[in-house]
Amino acid sequence: MVALMGVMRRVSLIFKSKANKALDRMEDPRETLDYSYQTQLELLQKVRRGVADVATSRKRLELQMNQMQQQSDKLDRQARDALSAGREDLARDALSRKAQAQSQLNDLGGQYTSLQAEEEKLTGASQRLQAKVDAFRTRKETIKATYTAAEAQTRINEAFTGISEEMSDVGLAIQRAEDKTEQMKARAGAIDELMASGALDDMVSGPRDDIQAELDRMGASHGVEQELERLKGELEQSAPRQIEPGTGVTDGQPAHVTHPVDTKSADQPQAGEGT
Amino acid sequence: MIVRILGEGQLQVDDSAAEELNDLDARLEAAVERDDEAGFRSALDALLSRIRSIGRPVPPDALAPSELIIPQEGATMAEVHKLMTDEGLIPG
Numbered sequence: 001m002v003a004l005m006g007v008m009r010r011v012s013l014i015f016k017s018k019a020n021k022a023l024d025r026m027e028d029p030r031e032t033l034d035y036s037y038q039t040q041l042e043l044l045q046k047v048r049r050g051v052a053d054v055a056t057s058r059k060r061l062e063l064q065m066n067q068m069q070q071q072s073d074k075l076d077r078q079a080r081d082a083l084s085a086g087r088e089d090l091a092r093d094a095l096s097r098k099a100q101a102q103s104q105l106n107d108l109g110g111q112y113t114s115l116q117a118e119e120e121k122l123t124g125a126s127q128r129l130q131a132k133v134d135a136f137r138t139r140k141e142t143i144k145a146t147y148t149a150a151e152a153q154t155r156i157n158e159a160f161t162g163i164s165e166e167m168s169d170v171g172l173a174i175q176r177a178e179d180k181t182e183q184m185k186a187r188a189g190a191i192d193e194l195m196a197s198g199a200l201d202d203m204v205s206g207p208r209d210d211i212q213a214e215l216d217r218m219g220a221s222h223g224v225e226q227e228l229e230r231l232k233g234e235l236e237q238s239a240p241r242q243i244e245p246g247t248g249v250t251d252g253q254p255a256h257v258t259h260p261v262d263t264k265s266a267d268q269p270q271a272g273e274g275t
Numbered sequence: 276m277i278v279r280i281l282g283e284g285q286l287q288v289d290d291s292a293a294e295e296l297n298d299l300d301a302r303l304e305a306a307v308e309r310d311d312e313a314g315f316r317s318a319l320d321a322l323l324s325r326i327r328s329i330g331r332p333v334p335p336d337a338l339a340p341s342e343l344i345i346p347q348e349g350a351t352m353a354e355v356h357k358l359m360t361d362e363g364l365i366p367g
Contacts, residue, residue, distance in 0.1 A: 006300040007307065008278070008322075008343035011358045015344055121282055128284050131335035139338060162338035165279065173282050176347075 019164035029156045033140040036160055040133045043167055047126040050174045054119045057181045060188050061115060065108045067195060072101040090214060108191070111184060118180050125173045132166045277333055278326055279341035281358075282348070286330025296343070299325060307355055315352050323348055 005013075026032040075098035082090035139159045143152050276293065279285045288296070299322045306314035322345060333339070346355045 005304075006297060006343075007304045007355065007359060008296070008300050008345050011344040011346065012279075012341055014358065014360075016340060019340075124284075125282065128335045132338060135336035135338055158340070159338045161340040165340050165344075169279065169281050172347075176282075 015165045015168050016161060018168060019161040022164065023157060023160055029153055030144060032156055032160060033143065036163065037133075037137060037140060040129070040136060040163060040167065043170060044126070044129055044133060047122065047129060047170055047174055050177050051119065051122045051126055053181050054115060054122060054177055057184045057188070058112065058115045058119060061108060061112045061184065064188060064191055064195075065105060065112065068101055068105045068108060071195070072098050072105065075101060104191070111187065115180065115184060118177050122173060122177050125170050129166055129170050132163055136163045276342040277339055278330060278343045278345065280323065280326060280345050280347065281350075284335070285333035285337070285339075285341055286326060287333050288326060288330045292325075292329050296322070296325065300343075303355075307352060307359070310352070312352060315355070319346065319348075319350065319355075 022036075023032065026035065075094045079091040079094035079098065082088075082094055136159060139155075143155050143159070146152070276288055276290055277285050278288050278296075299318065303315065303318035303322055305311075306318050326345060346358055350358075
């Protein structure tokens with residue numbers, strides 16, 4: 001007989017029997033109303049905390065996705081540098097690693113979407129519960145005002161059973177969200193460790209010291225060349241650059257700041273424009 | 276009658292749909308009893324999509340209990356089994 005009842009009716013009965021057990025424990029109907037209202041407010045706080053927790057997890061994922069994207073961009077630059085230095089082999093390795101980083105990024109993207117969905121669900125649950133708690137509060141005051149034992153009991157039972165069902169639903173939703181954020185935290189921790197260890201650099205080509213190191217050296221020497229060029233440029237322009245503050249003297253800047261040049265301040269701007 | 280989809284809220288469904296929903300629910304229940312994962316998944320999805328398509332949302336400030344409660348989308352068979360024996364509910 002019970003086996004043929006259907007899932008939906010059975011679940012509904014389970015929810016109702018939970019509400020009835022809680023009702024039976026209470027002797028004074030007014031106590032039921034006030035006590036239940038307190039519990040509702042507590043659950044509302046809990047579900048809001050749940051929403052905040054999921055949001056925190058989502059933001060952490062966002063951060064990791066940014067880091068992973070930077071990693072991927074860096075590998076892309078390294079591939080370019082390697083190629084322009086005629087090292088196709090290094091470029092190939094860098095691109096392989098970039099592909100790995102991209103695949104991690106896709107995975108993180110999937111997790112992000114699922115966490116976002118969880119956040120939306122929990123936000124919706126929180127809003128629905130809020131509406132029901134508000135309705136319950138109004139109902140509670142009305143019932144109290146028109147209180148005549150037997151009649152009130154029926155109305156209390158109905159309101160209580162209705163809100164209790166919502167609370168059970170929200171309670172389950174919070175639990176699911178908690179489970180999910182716990183899983184995400186564990187995975188996020190694993191990815192943080194992965195990135196910190198530098199293992200992402202090594203996923204394709206093994207030991208860190210060979211190709212990545214060479215890429216790093218090339219990256220470094222490329223950087224040195226760039227720095228050199230920048231310094232050369234600066235040196236060439238150094239005279240006019242020093243003059244700029246000197247011209248400011250006429251605009252009321254303190255003379256002592258630029259005293260080495262301020263004696264020439266009348267001539268130097270023209271020299272600066274000339275270069 | 277009022278039907279609750281766990282995690283989504285309550286829907287008002289015309290009483291005339293009861294028989295159809297019962298049939299779909301019987302498929303779901305049979306799948307759970309048989310421990311048939313594929314059958315369970317398709318029966319749950321069918322039931323959910325049918326209820327969503329014929330149901331009208333109950334105003335959120337209504338306090339009426341639901342006649343039928345259906346597990347959330349993506350629920351596992353283990354979760355549904357728990358809901359059917361009250362292990363799934365948080366005490367209190």
